[in-house]
Amino acid sequence: MNNEQKKTKNDIAWETLFEKYQILEQVSKHGLFEIESSKINQERESRLMAKFDHYVNLPAIFKDNNLSILPISRSRYVIGDFDTYLKVEYDSNIEEITVDFPEHIESIDSSNLYSENSALNCAFNAGIIGDLVDEPVSYTLSGRMSTGNFSFSIRNIVTGTSTINVKNSQCEIDAGFESDNYLVLVEAKNYSVDDFLIRQLYYPYRLWSSKVSKQVVPVLMTYSNDVFSFFIYKFKDDFDYNSPTLLKQKNYIIDSEEIQLSDVSNVFNQVKIVEKITDIPFPQADNFERIIDLLSLLFEKDLTKDEITENYQFNKRQTGYYTNACRYMGLVQKNNSNQEKIFSLTDEGKDIFKKRHKLKYLELIKKILENQVFYKVFELTANNGELPSESEICQLMLESDLGINEKTIERRSRTVRNWINWIWSQID
Template sequence: MPAQTENDKAWQRYLDAQAIRFDQPFYAVNAVQLKELGGREPRLMAKFDTPEQLAAPLRNAGYTLLPVKNGEYVLIAGNAFALVPPCESIGVFNPLLPFPLYTAGRGSSEAQYIDQAYNIGLLHHFLGMDAADGLFQTIRGREYTSRFEFRFSGRSITVESVQIEVDAGYEGLQDIVLLEAKIGLPKHLNIRQVYYPFRHFSQLVPQKRVRNIFLAYDIPSTQYSLYEYIFPDVLDPTSAQVRQCANYRLQAPRRLNIHSLIDVRFQTTGTTAPQADDLNKIFELVTLVGSGVNRAPEVADYFVFDQRQSSYYREAAEYLGLIRHSRHEGYSLTESGMLLLTEPSQEKPLVLAKLIINSWIFVELIRRASKSRLFTFEDIDAVIGSLIHGGVPRYSGTTISRRGKTIKAWIAWLAQEIGCFAVEGDRVYLR
């Protein structure tokens, strides 16, 4: 059974105090009572970008939370998430620039990659516009909605003065373009994050077409995924459909051999094995630490994780030598962490590859493969199982396979993006 997040616990306290049994189609909820009875900040209790982040008591009952006024919500039966389907279209995009932008695409904040997509002409290309067409950034940040109505689960909902946040918005001669952005490509999108701004700006500027763009950027592969969502029934947010989508890479996968990646400056000696498959979240954690977020509860709140899960990403970042951790001072960046943050987007995969290849598990695997030029998945488990802590094996049983799953995920990324491995069944060949 998954560990409870702080949101799970807070919502259960609130539901128990209000004696909510989910036997009504909806319930009115206000922020003051959420904080008093749930014992947690309402902004955190209402934060969920994916179905997995929705508090377990709500998810299990088939309910979701919709803001209807500043500080007021409706807890209502229904699904507020839209599918982000796989997109088959992919190509390498050549930036339309008179000179390279060395300061673009650093860090892991959405705003940097939105600006990069605009500056290199990628956004214009996806929208079917010429780079010479006037498209000016006029919207970014938070504001309050106008009044509008819609239907949800067969009920009429009225929204007025709800705070929305637009990652970026642009105005052209005929269009308003609104962007919602994420690092990494999720499987679902909280449709409210697109629908509320769409309705607000459709009323604010009725003479122009509002286009809703979801932009996801995968840092390890330098790949953009763009989706345009439309609402065939403007009064029904659940009518959301993908009008078009495309994937764009900023560069083709590299083809480097193992020897070109071995670099003692990145070498680490570890006492742990990582359990964090998603490299984008490691990037995000490093960026968080660089911005001053340095405690486990803050990290867990940001990712909507339980603290144990957030510790896995902290351990992975430590394993790669990106952050250090002390009980009194919390998390802080190492020199490698600062390097990863400041490198241009196209160079980040190479830095990450060197960090992985020179980490202690990979050093041992490469040593084992020195004669045969290959190692096996059994070797991965053996290396992880060989780690001793306090005179006894640190990992055993299924823990070894869970940690090994992360190593296999990283190997798959290295094989695809860097070319230093080739995987055939349970064998990994050095290139």
């Protein structure tokens, strides 16, 4: 595979623009470079070329040169050495708050929340948003709107600080909820994240702070593996883009049946080992929760490899690893259309993700244990009361004739270990 094939469409288009307008030279000389959307559109639609929700989504030429891009009007962007992302760390010590979903609501299926809107609607109707501010809330706003005019300072990796002037740019608010004392602005993701683009909270915050007298509360919500995680922030300085401080994190889950050891034992005792297709590599995807995130995204819609890489928290290599792992389990299929690879759930994958929480997770456990290596490692763990060592897992993999060399087996043994760990972590 040559380098051009490894690049995304955004990589290729931005390399052309950087060369055409000498962007690196302009940034070096002036500290930043402004570019019109009409110029970006000459290579590819600007809406696809200038929205990077996570650092990993940035085109290679941006990452290689510590650059970011921000909108400053409806038709203009600024590129510079800006620090635009904020890392997100999930506190594993925070217990999930279990909430009941109103029985009278039939139009929302709380076990089938595979879009940001459905997750937000569920959270609101389950009383979760009100619990965040300890006040009843009304669902008052969402969608695209003009930012108005404002200025702010932003951390510049080279010069220290830059000043940015925004003139009627556009921002999109996933949801706004108003109580007696607060306006809660939520940026929602239907997958777990390592970071997020501060702009997605900051621009709406600046807009509505100038419109209402109440305290504006910026919130990041992620819905992943059936858990709602809310990160509540405060901008210490309204004029400082890089001033968000995390006040608290709260996790919620809609009331569901717990998975017991006996449930997993029944799955283990009844599972049948399935011969895997040899043209799909043995999984190298250490985080099974991200497997679930990807399957959830594909339940909502089919995605190309570039769409997964450019829009979600995956880099190009991870997209390959995780889509292959899902295919290995028989839950995702790959089709070629117009020279693009399109990934979609198999019928079995769709059936599993229609199920309520407990049955869905037991089916996923079954899919893992259908593979002989995972089955044996789980069996050893159950018998010995602890996970086998890495060397023991590697030996099992060698004996299973997987068709991969010892060095590769060592890397992929971590996937086996982590997936088995994930199974045990589901047992209450």
